[in-house]
Amino acid sequence: MRKLLCFLLPALLMLGCDKQSSPVDHRDTLADKDKPVPAAVVEATQTEVEAKAPNLAKRTYMGAETCAGCHASEFQSWQKSHHDMAMKLPTPETVVGNFDNAEFDYFGTVSHFFKRGDKYVVRTDGPDGKLQDFAVAYTFGIEPLQQYLIELPGGKLQALSIAWDSRSKEVGGQRWFHLYPNEEIKPGDPLHWTGLNQNWNFMCADCHSTNFQKNYDTATKTFSSAWSEINVGCEACHGPASRHVDWANAPEDQRGRYGENLGLEVSYRDRLTGAWQMNLETGIAQLLKNAGGADIQKEIQTCAQCHSRRSTAFPGAHPQSNFLDHFNPALLSDGLYHADGQINDEVYVYGSFLQSKMHGAGVTCSNCHNPHTLKVRAEGNALCAQCHLPQKFDTAEHHMHKADTQGAQCVSCHMPEKTYMQVDARRDHSFRVPRPDLSLSIGSPNACVGCHSDKTDSWAAQVLEKKYGKPKPHYGEALFAGRIGAPDAEGRLLKLAMDDTQPEIVRATAVSMLPQYLSQTSAQVLQVIAQGDDALLHLGLAQSLENVPERIRPALAIPLLYEDEKVVTALAANAMAGAPMAQYPEEVRRQFNNGLVNYQRSEDFNSDRPESLANLAGMYFQQGQPAKSEKYFRDAIDLEPSYSPAYINLADLYRATGREQESEQVLREALAAVNDKTPVEHSLGLSLVRQKKMSEALEYLRAAAHSTTAPSHYVYVYAIGLNSLGKSNEAIKELEQALERFPGDRQIISALASIHHEQGNGSAAQQYQQQLQ
Structure with missing residues (x-):
């Protein structure tokens, strides 16, 4: 299976910088990477922090070396850690791979690793497939493997797919190896090291640098990415430290104005108030509830920003x-x-x-x-x-x-x-x-x-x-039932979603699956959940609103527009993008508009990805702007020609606007460009059905249905096509085979019951009907 691999080290991130008595506002960029790095002092992004603490001036990042002056022990512990080594300039102290004229053969492409002066260089296949020399811009990670970042035009840093196994020789390490050893990844493939899915600016930087700013320009398709420190340092977890430094330097009688966090945005000292006592009967320690109500789990939300x-x-x-x-x-x-x-x-x-x-x-x-x-x-x-x-x-x-x-x-x-x-x-x-x-x-x-x-x-x-x-x-039994479409899936998922003794992420997952089995009962439960207080359950519902029928979607989406979590409100607003908002009260319209603006800003921020461009295209189509929608779908295809959803949704736009032949044409373009052809073959088959080209349509529907990646619905559609042409026995055979792959799938069982009934096979039809019940 083709998978996108991303190397995130088990903790948070990294840091490093020179202390200065009078720091100068500075931000490292790719253009500065070969210059000496002064104290990284960067203006902190204005967030809700200022609103919560208006008495504090804007904070700036000071750099790990500044922290070392008072926190020598912590600084020493952090050095050489995975956070510290998450990303570094290449030097003899940071590079662990063999650049002593080493070679590595990958499907006949022989890459060379060598040094040219103080530069670490790899000769390998570039974007055009030809061997070229590329200087290593940064090391990436340290153990059990180290990758190397190469700078390409447009401010892009790309992660080389040939990595160094930094484990000991005794366990098979100290060698070059390829991240995709069993499949030849060629230039043009999004998984090639020069491709979209090996791009550091989007895939990795957020969690391997401190105060990273992506700075992508959609018009020029270029990055001017910046950061405070190249690795994960003190301020990645503790926040910008300038006010804390001011606190440390302030007279004793002035320190109180910096607040209980001593000038920092966050403190984890609450964790120390949690006392544990061993329960000798169970043999398991229990946390004693502290009267102060301190948030002893505060750190988890910080760690989760990268470790999720x-x-x-x-x-x-x-x-x-x-x-x-x-x-x-x-x-x-x-x-x-x-x-x-x-x-x-x-x-x-x-x-x-x-x-x-x-x-x-x-x-x-x-x-x-x-x-x-x-x-x-x-x-x-x-x-x-x-x-x-x-x-x-x-x-x-x-x-x-x-x-x-x-x-x-x-x-x-x-x-x-x-x-x-x-x-x-x-x-x-x-x-x-x-x-x-x-x-x-x-x-x-x-x-x-x-x-x-x-x-x-x-x-x-x-x-x-x-x-x-x-x-x-x-x-897991309920989630499995939901995954395979078991007859009792709705009841199991409902019970799980309402069981507050279960982990919230489990219940949220159940909530996200329920729209596939929507009934009057489950719709009412989802409405109660939408009006409740569980943030992850709100997220599960917001992520799945697109699967809710449009006529009842507002009943579930509108309560979510009033939630505090920006991601939830943005998803909810997008799900209502095509709704007639004029019929709703002004306050609802205001909440919707705010949410939709945020949704658009989010997708604009991620417009270096075809997924976001396609999402914007869908939003504009829902708003009745097909020309603008078409442009964004085309932009997504231009950015990543192998991204199949953009072709499929563009084809659907053409279908919806009465341009079926253009729909067919764009799907045929997709077949020549995408890696997973299954969804394209299915969509092309449907387009040909609409054009009454049934013989050719069945060829594509069959190819899609027989793919190992096909969902059950593809088999159902192919079988219905066979049955409509009088090939009922073939249809039954396809459905029976599909039922072995998708046991309990209601759509397949329903089709078997219906076709057997049409054929006069009453006992078989009744058998499948009983399975549905």
């Missing part, structure tokens, strides 16, 4: 910012997570941790990780023993393995790892109990057979049931 699978909707986030005012995080989506919530694709911890009992109990990131070194606070099971009595849990009676073996390690069972980017093993932070029974019922992996590869899921399930008893119901 999310997009940046609105720039300018500071450590104290409301997460959903700036970021649109992924929920437990298919492809990113297994149905039971275990990690599948790279999701960067936050979505996993929100599912955990640890999070529910009040555990924070720094309970386990030193926030400056980023290392764990203790090695092996001693880390877990901070809160879990070893006499109860670190025993063969509990883990059923010999002491001092891999199986006796807590993380082996409760934090199974998955390897990304070929060499980067990352652990699941949902801290779950192994559930081989779920492997049998919903196909999710389990840690038991992950180690005991010679055993089966059934064996593991039997062992655990004998030891611990019958397993409890799990939310």
Whole structure:
């Protein structure tokens, strides 16, 4: 499977700069990268901070070296950490790869790594496919791999796909390797190192530099990106420090005016007020509620800004910012997570941790990780023993393995790892109990057979049931039902969405799936949720409003327009972009207009991506501006010719405006340009059906339906096409095969019931009708 790989280190980011007694306002840019770097003092983006603290002057970034003057121990701990090394200028101290005339062969393209004076150079295939010499602009990361950034015209920094394995030789490291070893990625492909999806300015910089400003110019398609510090430093987590420095230099009697945070925007000292007490009966420590109501989990929202699978909707986030005012995080989506919530694709911890009992109990990131070194606070099971009595849990009676073996390690069972980017093993932070029974019922992996590869899921399930008893119901069963379209999916998802004992991200995921199964009951529940107080549930609903029928969409979207989270209100407004707003009260129209303006600003900010250009095109079409919509779809195609949704939606625009032949033409253009042709073949088949070219239409519908990436709906449409041409037996065969791939899919079962009924096969029709009921 083709996947976009992005190297985000397990913590936050980095930093580095020279201390000056009288700092000068300065921002590093690509043009300055070869110049000496003075103290990085950058005006902080004006955010809600000024509104909350009007007595404070605008803060500026001072640089890590400034912090070192008073915080020497923390500064020393941070140096050489993953945050510090997240991005650096290439020097003998920062480059770990072999540039001593080394070679690497990738599908016949031989790249050379060498030095030219003090420059680190790679000769490899460029945008045109020809070998060229490229100087390394920056190192990227440090361990278990280091990538190298190359500067291309237009202010773009691109991540080279040939990386250095910085692990020891004993475990297979100290070598060059390619991130996509099993598929030849050629120039022109968005996954090629020169392509759109290896662009640092969008993909990586937000979380590998401090106070990053993308500064993309849509007209020229160029970047003038800037930052305060090239890596992740003190102020990435603590915010701009100028007022804190003023506090430190102020007379004692003047310090009070800088507030309880001592001039900083945020303080994490509240975490220290949380006292833990061991419950000797359960063997698990419990957080004692503090009377002051301190927010001991404040740091999680700061860490989440980078350690989550999310997009940046609105720039300018500071450590104290409301997460959903700036970021649109992924929920437990298919492809990113297994149905039971275990990690599948790279999701960067936050979505996993929100599912955990640890999070529910009040555990924070720094309970386990030193926030400056980023290392764990203790090695092996001693880390877990901070809160879990070893006499109860670190025993063969509990883990059923010999002491001092891999199986006796807590993380082996409760934090199974998955390897990304070929060499980067990352652990699941949902801290779950192994559930081989779920492997049998919903196909999710389990840690038991992950180690005991010679055993089966059934064996593991039997062992655990004998030891611990019958397993409890799990939310993964409801999410799986929603994914496959099971007949009872709506009821299961409704129950999960309303169960406030479950993690909020799980409930939000259920909410996001409910519009696929909308009934009067579920619509009423969603309206209650829209009017409730759960931010993640609001997000789940806002992300799925496009799947809600337009006639009832306002009932769910309008309450969301009044929420505090900017991302939620923007998504809700876009979902109503085509609604007749004149019929609503002035206050609703005002909230809608504010939300839609924010939505447009968000997509404009991300207009270096074809997805955002296509989103803007859709918004303008909903507003009755087809010419403007067409332009944005064409801009998206021009920016990334392999982006299939732009072609498909442009074709739909042509269809909706009575230009069916142009619709067909643009889809044929897409077939020659895109990588995944399946959705294009399906759309082209439908276009040909509308033009009554049935024979050719069925060829494309069949190709789409038989693709391994086809959703169940593609098979349904192809089968209906076959049946309409009198090929009922073939249609039934296709649907029966599809039911094996998509067990419980209501649309497929309904089609089987209908076609069997038409054919006079009453018993078969009744059998499928009963499945629906």
